[in-house]
Amino acid sequence: MKLIDGKAIAAQIKSEIAEEVQQILAQGGKRPHLAAILVGHDGGSETYVASKVRTCEEVGFQSALIRYEDDVTEDELLKKVIELNEDPDVDGFIVQLPLPKHISEQKVIETIDYRKDVDGFHPINVGRMSIGLPCFVSATPAGILELLKRYAIETSGKHCVVLGRSNIVGKPMASLMMQKSDPGDCTVTVCHSRTRDIKKYCLEADIIIAALGAPGFLKGDMVKEGAVVIDVGTTRVPSDQTKSGFKLKGDVEFDEVAPKCSFITPVPGGVGPMTIISLMRNTLLAGKKAIYCK
């Protein structure tokens, strides 16, 4: 069994990005610039955005944090989105989700210029990904692909079972794994809450990508010998072993499953650290106009 060390890979990519930024600057190019809009004071969102801003600094990006109180109107937020769309200095930006209930997340996402949509949530980027065209791939799926690539995990012709059909992980992951590409070229099965006998599918899988948000869902007797298991779950569960009183638990019962795997990601330290770094990479691509030329 080989542990997939997302933390180490993320650190490696971080230094690759930092190096490329230095090269760009040395050649007189423009420093990539990521802006983030944060509405309200949700604890999780605060942490994520702070981490994104910090990582920007670490790789040498310019960053901007735009904050609004919970009572910001949809109009006001949309006006800011349009302003960022039109600001030639901003290469990419994100609006941290979730948003307060009185604001339509979908409307906000669709107002973002898809060429600056480094979160990859705009329907144009989702559609282009499905068709197999260059696009911003959203951070978690992009991070998982990168892990498979860096560990040289063979995917072609393998049976990949995706647990979960969310718009931000399950569906794009299925789409990417079936694509004619490497990683990719898998036979893909998508399981979800309506699937009968989910264990049967899991037992047939060469690669399992677990993104149900159900802590400890995947047990040892659901996985075949030699499987590759990618755990996307990160649920906060109470713990008496941490200072905070909780710990992150994945969808995989790690202790049972790991001994049977050829490769497995831990939680934390697996997929998680790749997410922010994928956002950084999208920002770099945006800065270089590598996906969309204008």
Add this chain to the structure above:
Amino acid sequence: MKLIDGKAIAAQIKSEIAEEVQQILAQGGKRPHLAAILVGHDGGSETYVASKVRTCEEVGFQSALIRYEDDVTEDELLKKVIELNEDPDVDGFIVQLPLPKHISEQKVIETIDYRKDVDGFHPINVGRMSIGLPCFVSATPAGILELLKRYAIETSGKHCVVLGRSNIVGKPMASLMMQKSDPGDCTVTVCHSRTRDIKKYCLEADIIIAALGAPGFLKGDMVKEGAVVIDVGTTRVPSDQTKSGFKLKGDVEFDEVAPKCSFITPVPGGVGPMTIISLMRNTLLAGKKAIYCK
């Protein structure tokens, strides 16, 4: 075994659409207007477009056929697309594919205003379909969904195996069948040229959607008792029994497979007739501004 009569369903929907057009006109509304651009003189394309124009007349739509010779420039074609985008009288339009090699099909598709993209090929419509938002669903997948619906075929919790991962059938079909909806809510497996032991997956399937374009691929010993089989294949094969010297053959070895099925579509007369009618329905929706309000 029950034969799914696509021809009869298509005729039924055609009269429903014709009736709705009459109601719209009676209420002083605007007659839906579909325009089609045809480049060159490819036999298949000529037939399809002629059939689309004829069906428009039959349901009471206004139609326009814009023809170009094979040597039309990409610029000229794009100019016409933009003109149709801006023409308030045209509710929807299609550019018949394939296009000559010197023209980028993708560029043409992406130039079409997605709100008039009744073929559902624009990345915005593809992405919105994947996310589960209102959109123009492309004709063949929409037609298949409609057949499942009209025959009240239960899909929730069933295992649907899609054979083929094309952008116009396999991928959207997979996306629709996994969606939280009815029809939908299937566990979905996508098989393709790189799949190992495709027979194994087919034998496990409750519903098989065959869209490989490989005549007679699905044999009797690849299907379990009681399966629902949807045959999307339409390959021209030589025949000494028809005047034209060829006949359409599906991906399914009908004589072997049909006796084991609960439901099956024939070729011809199954999925085929639904395709044009789905385009008509999208045009009606476009005319009513039912998907996009402006």
